[in-house]
Amino acid sequence: MEPENNNKTSISTLGEFGLIEHLTQNIKHVNQSTKMGVGDDAAVLSYNKKETLVTTDLLLEGVHFNLVYTPLKHLGYKSVVVNLSDIYAMNGQPKQITVSLGISSRFHLEDMDELYEGILLACKNYGIDLVGGDTSSSMTGLTISITALGEAEKDKVVYRNNAKTNDLICVSGDLGAAYLGLQLLERERELFDSSTDVKPQLSGYEYIIGRQLKPEARKDIIKNLKENAIMPTSMIDISDGLSSDIMHITKNSACGCQLYSEKIPLVEESIKMAEEFNIDPLTAALNGGEDYELLFTIDIHDFEKIKTMKNVHVIGHITELENGNKLITPDGNSITLKAQGWKHV
Amino acid sequence: MEPENNNKTSISTLGEFGLIEHLTQNIKHVNQSTKMGVGDDAAVLSYNKKETLVTTDLLLEGVHFNLVYTPLKHLGYKSVVVNLSDIYAMNGQPKQITVSLGISSRFHLEDMDELYEGILLACKNYGIDLVGGDTSSSMTGLTISITALGEAEKDKVVYRNNAKTNDLICVSGDLGAAYLGLQLLERERELFDSSTDVKPQLSGYEYIIGRQLKPEARKDIIKNLKENAIMPTSMIDISDGLSSDIMHITKNSACGCQLYSEKIPLVEESIKMAEEFNIDPLTAALNGGEDYELLFTIDIHDFEKIKTMKNVHVIGHITELENGNKLITPDGNSITLKAQGWKHV
Numbered sequence: 045m046e047p048e049n050n051n052k053t054s055i056s057t058l059g060e061f062g063l064i065e066h067l068t069q070n071i072k073h074v075n076q077s078t079k080m081g082v083g084d085d086a087a088v089l090s091y092n093k094k095e096t097l098v099t100t101d102l103l104l105e106g107v108h109f110n111l112v113y114t115p116l117k118h119l120g121y122k123s124v125v126v127n128l129s130d131i132y133a134m135n136g137q138p139k140q141i142t143v144s145l146g147i148s149s150r151f152h153l154e155d156m157d158e159l160y161e162g163i164l165l166a167c168k169n170y171g172i173d174l175v176g177g178d179t180s181s182s183m184t185g186l187t188i189s190i191t192a193l194g195e196a197e198k199d200k201v202v203y204r205n206n207a208k209t210n211d212l213i214c215v216s217g218d219l220g221a222a223y224l225g226l227q228l229l230e231r232e233r234e235l236f237d238s239s240t241d242v243k244p245q246l247s248g249y250e251y252i253i254g255r256q257l258k259p260e261a262r263k264d265i266i267k268n269l270k271e272n273a274i275m276p277t278s279m280i281d282i283s284d285g286l287s288s289d290i291m292h293i294t295k296n297s298a299c300g301c302q303l304y305s306e307k308i309p310l311v312e313e314s315i316k317m318a319e320e321f322n323i324d325p326l327t328a329a330l331n332g333g334e335d336y337e338l339l340f341t342i343d344i345h346d347f348e349k350i351k352t353m354k355n356v357h358v359i360g361h362i363t364e365l366e367n368g369n370k371l372i373t374p375d376g377n378s379i380t381l382k383a384q385g386w387k388h389v
Numbered sequence: 390m391e392p393e394n395n396n397k398t399s400i401s402t403l404g405e406f407g408l409i410e411h412l413t414q415n416i417k418h419v420n421q422s423t424k425m426g427v428g429d430d431a432a433v434l435s436y437n438k439k440e441t442l443v444t445t446d447l448l449l450e451g452v453h454f455n456l457v458y459t460p461l462k463h464l465g466y467k468s469v470v471v472n473l474s475d476i477y478a479m480n481g482q483p484k485q486i487t488v489s490l491g492i493s494s495r496f497h498l499e500d501m502d503e504l505y506e507g508i509l510l511a512c513k514n515y516g517i518d519l520v521g522g523d524t525s526s527s528m529t530g531l532t533i534s535i536t537a538l539g540e541a542e543k544d545k546v547v548y549r550n551n552a553k554t555n556d557l558i559c560v561s562g563d564l565g566a567a568y569l570g571l572q573l574l575e576r577e578r579e580l581f582d583s584s585t586d587v588k589p590q591l592s593g594y595e596y597i598i599g600r601q602l603k604p605e606a607r608k609d610i611i612k613n614l615k616e617n618a619i620m621p622t623s624m625i626d627i628s629d630g631l632s633s634d635i636m637h638i639t640k641n642s643a644c645g646c647q648l649y650s651e652k653i654p655l656v657e658e659s660i661k662m663a664e665e666f667n668i669d670p671l672t673a674a675l676n677g678g679e680d681y682e683l684l685f686t687i688d689i690h691d692f693e694k695i696k697t698m699k700n701v702h703v704i705g706h707i708t709e710l711e712n713g714n715k716l717i718t719p720d721g722n723s724i725t726l727k728a729q730g731w732k733h734v
Contacts, residue, residue: 061633061728079440083641084549085478085625086444086539091436095424098443099431099521100536102489106528133430144447144534176445183451184529189489191445191536194431204429280430288406296428383406 052152064179066153067160071174075139077195078173087175089140089193095201097138097194099130105185112236113229113244116155118257119188120162126283127192128170129261129336133281134203135269136196138170143177146187159188170263200275202340207278207297211341211362214276216265216355218309219286220325223332224317225249225256251313259336265355266338272349276340285333288383291369293341300367303360303381306374330371330381397497409524411498412505416519420484422540423518432520434485434538440546442483442539444475450530457581458574458589461500463602464533465507471628472537473515474606474681478626479548480614481541483515488522491532504533515608545620547685552623552642556686556707559621561610561700563654564631565670568677569662570594570601596658604681610700611683617694621685630678633728636714638686645712648705648726651719675716675726 055063068082080088089096103109103123111119124141131138143163147156167174172192232244246253261281269276278293286308294301308329318325341362342350350356363370369381400408413427425433434441448454448468456464469486476483488508492501512519517537577589591598606626614621623638631653639646653674663670686707687695695701708715714726 059728061637080546080548085475086442086481086537088479088541088546089441089443090543091434091441093437096434096436096441096538097431098434098485098487098536098538100487100489100523100534102491102523102525102532102534104491104525104527104529104532107491107526130430134433136431140443142443142445142536144445146447146449146452146532176443178445178447180447180449181452182449184449187447187449187491187532187534189445189447189532189534191443191487192431193441193443196433198435201425201433203425292406383404 052154055147055153055156058153060179063156067156068174073173074171075173077139078175081173081175087140087142091195094195095198097131097134097136097196098191099127100189100191101127103188105187110233112233114257116158117162120159121166121258123188123190124163124166124172125259125261126336127190128172129281131192131194132261132263132266133279133338134196135200135266135276135279136194138172138192138194140173140175140193141167142175142191144189145177145179146182147179148182148185151186170261202276202279204278204280204293205296207293207299207341207362209299209362209364210344211277212344212347212350212358213290213301213303213341213360213362214350214356214358215286215309215337215339216262217335217337218311218314219282219335219337220310220328220332221252221255221314222259222334223328224314225252227321228317229253229256249313249317251311252317256334259334261336262338268353272353274342274346274349276342279338279340282335282337282339283333285331286339287330287381289339291381291383293339294369299365300363301360301369302363302367303371305371307357307359309357397499400492400498400501403498405524408501412501413519418518419516420518422484423520426518426520432485432487436540439540440543442476442479442481442541443536444472445534445536446472448533450532455578457578459602461503462507465504466511466603468533468535469508469511469517470604470606471681472535473517474626476537476539477606477608477611478624478683479541480545480611480621480624481539483517483537483539485518485520485538486512487536488519489534490522490524491527492524493527493530496531515606547621547624549623549625549638550641552638552644552686552707554644554707554709555689556622557689557692557695557703558635558646558648558686558705558707559695559701559703560631560654560682560684561607562680562682563656563659564627564680564682565655565673565677566597566600566659567604567679568673569659570597572666573662574598574601594658594662596656597662601679604679606681607683613698617698619687619691619694621687624683624685627680627682627684628678630676631684632675632726634684636726636728638684639714644710645708646705646714647708647712648716650716652702652704654702
C-alpha cells in the first residue's frame with residue numbers, strides 16, 4: 045500500500061490550485077448551515093440559535109499512521125472520523141470539516157485521490173460538508189490536519205466538568221481492540237521487514253484490525269441517548285484510553301471514580317490477541333486508546349433507562365474527590381488509575 | 390535560533406496534557422462568541438445572526454519556515470496572522486483560533502513557550518481567543534496547523550466571484566518585500582553555512598526582513614473601508630503573489646483584468662534588494678507572495694472615496710473575460726499574467 049511510481053501522475057502537472065480543484069470538484073453540500081465552502085479565503089457558515097462546536101486533529105506519518113499497512117482510503121476515512129467523534133462527545137452534530145494536507149514528492153495524484161475517497165466517504169456516511177483546507181508540499185511524508193465544526197442546542201451541550209458523586213459511568217461498544225489491532229499489524233510488518241517471504245497472518249482478527257484501520261464515531265449512541273431522554277452529565281470520547289479519559293472527566297468535575305474491571309467491555313478477539321501477546325486485555329482497554337467509543341456519566345436515576353440501551357455498559361460510578369481514581373478487581377483489590385505520558389518518537 | 394539543549398526542560402516531564410495545560414494556562418477569552426475554549430472535546434462558540442467564517446493554514450518546517458533565521462516567537466505570531474488575514478479578506482472579524490502542533494524531540498518546553506508567546510501576542514494584538522487544538526510528538530521537525538474562525542454581517546461578506554467589468558483593482562500596502570526579505574535571509578544563511586566566521590549582513594534591510602518574519606494582517610484596511618462606506622465587490626489576501634491572486638478573482642468572477650506595472654506599490658528597500666539580486670522588483674511583487682496585503686475590487690463610482698484612503702493603491706481595472714489577465718508596462722506592452730506552479734521541495 046506504500047505509494048509507488050507506476051503510471052502515476054505527478055502532482056506538479058496540476059499545480060496547487062489544480063490539485064485542490066481536482067480533489068474538491070465533486071463536493072456537494074448537504075447541510076443548511078454551509079453557505080459557501082472551498083474556493084474563497086474562508087468558508088462561510090450560518091449557525092443560528094445554536095452553539096457552534098469546533099475541534100481539530102493533527103495526524104503525522106510515522107507517529108499516527110504507517111502507510112505500510114494503512115490503505116490511504118482508510119486513513120482518509122479515519123482522519124475524519126476521529127474529529128467527528130469529538131463533536132459527538134459534546135452531544136453535538138458535526139456539519140463541516142476543513143482538510144489540510146502536507147504531501148511529500150513520494151505521493152502522486154492517484155494516492156491523493158485514494159485518500160480523498162476515504163475522506164469523502166466519511167463525509168457521506170456522516171452527512172458532513174468539506175468546506176475548506178490548505179494543500180502544501182512537504183519534505184517529510186504525509187501530514188493531515190482536520191478541523192470539524194458542528195452544532196448543538198444551547199442547553200444540550202455536554203461538557204466534562206459536570207459529573208457528580210454517585211453518577212453512573214457508562215461506555216459504549218468495547219475497548220482495547222484498536223490497540224491490539226495495531227500491535228498485530230506492527231508484528232506482521234516487522235516479520236515482513238525481516239523476510240519478504242512472510243505473508244501477513246491476519247485472518248481471524250478482522251474485527252480488531254478494522255477497529256484500528258477504520259473506526260466509526262458513535263453517532264448512533266448520541267441518537268439513542270436522545271431517544272431515551274438521557275442527558276449525560278459529562279461525556280468524552282475515548283482516544284487516549286479509558287484510564288486517561290475518565291481522569292479528564294474526574295479532574296474537570298473535581299471528583300473521583302470507581303471502575304469495576306469485570307464490567308469493562310472486551311470482545312473475544314481482543315482477549316485472544318492479548319493472550320497471544322502475553323498482555324492483560326484490561327491493560328489494552330485502559331491504556332490502548334483509539335477506541336472512539338463514548339465515555340459518559342449519567343444521573344443514577346437514569347439507570348432503568350440506560351439498562352435497555354444497546355451497546356452501552358455501566359462500568360462504575362463517580363465518587364468524592366478524596367477517593368481518587370480507582371479500578372476494583374474481582375478479588376476486591378483497588379488499583380489507582382494512571383494517565384498516559386508524553387510519547388516521543 | 391535553532392533550539393539547543395542547554396538547561397532546557399524535556400517535554401516528556403510534563404506529558405501531553407501537562408504540556409497543553411502549561412501552554413494554555415494564561416488564556417483569557419475576550420470575545421462574547423467564545424463560550425468554552427480549550428479543555429473539552431470541542432470548543433463551544435455562539436454565533437447569532439451572523440455568518441461564521443472558517444479558514445485554516447498548515448505550516449511545515451523546511452517548507453514554510455527555516456528555524457535557522459526564524460525566531461520561534463515570530464513564527465508563532467506569523468502562523469496566526471496568515472489565518473487572520475484570510476478572515477479579513479472576507480470582510481470579516483476573526484474571533485477564535487485553534488492551534489495544532491507536531492513537535493519533534495529536538496524541541497524543549499522553553500521552545501514551545503517561545504512559540505506560544507508569539508501565538509498569544511498575535512491573539513492579543515488582534516483580539517482573538519485561542520479555543521482548542523491538538524498537540525502531538527512528531528518524527529520530522531515542527532508542524533503548525535492553525536484554524537481561524539470569525540464572523541461577518543450576513544450581507545457584508547465579500548467573496549471572490551463578484552468583480553465586474555470596469556471595477557477598479559486596489560491593493561493595500563506594498564508588494565514583494567516579504568519575498569525579497571526571504572531571499573536575503575536565505576543568502577545570509579548559505580554564507581553562514583559555508584563559513585562560520587561570516588556574520589549576517591542584514592542592516593539597512595530591516596523592513597523587508599520584518600515583512601517576511603513578522604507580517605501583519607490588514608485589520609486597519611477593513612476598518613477604513615467600512616468607515617469610508619466602501620463595500621468591495623471582491624476581495625482576497627495576497628499570499629501566493631499578486632499574479633496568482635488577481636487570477637483567483639478574475640477566474641471566480643468570469644472576467645479579465647488589466648494591471649499597470651508602474652502603479653504596483655514597491656518600497657525603496659525592495660527595489661534596492663531586487664537590484665542586488667539582479668531581479669526585476671516587479672517579478673517579486675507579482676510572484677513573490679506572503680505579502681498578506683488585501684487585493685480587492687470596487688465599483689468605479691467609489692473612486693473619489695478610495696482616493697482619500699491611506700495605504701490603498703488603484704493598480705488597474707477589471708475587463709471582459711476575453712481580454713484575459715494582462716499587465717501593461719510603461720511603454721505600452723501587454724504581458725499575460727501567469728499563476729504559480731506546484732513547488733515540490
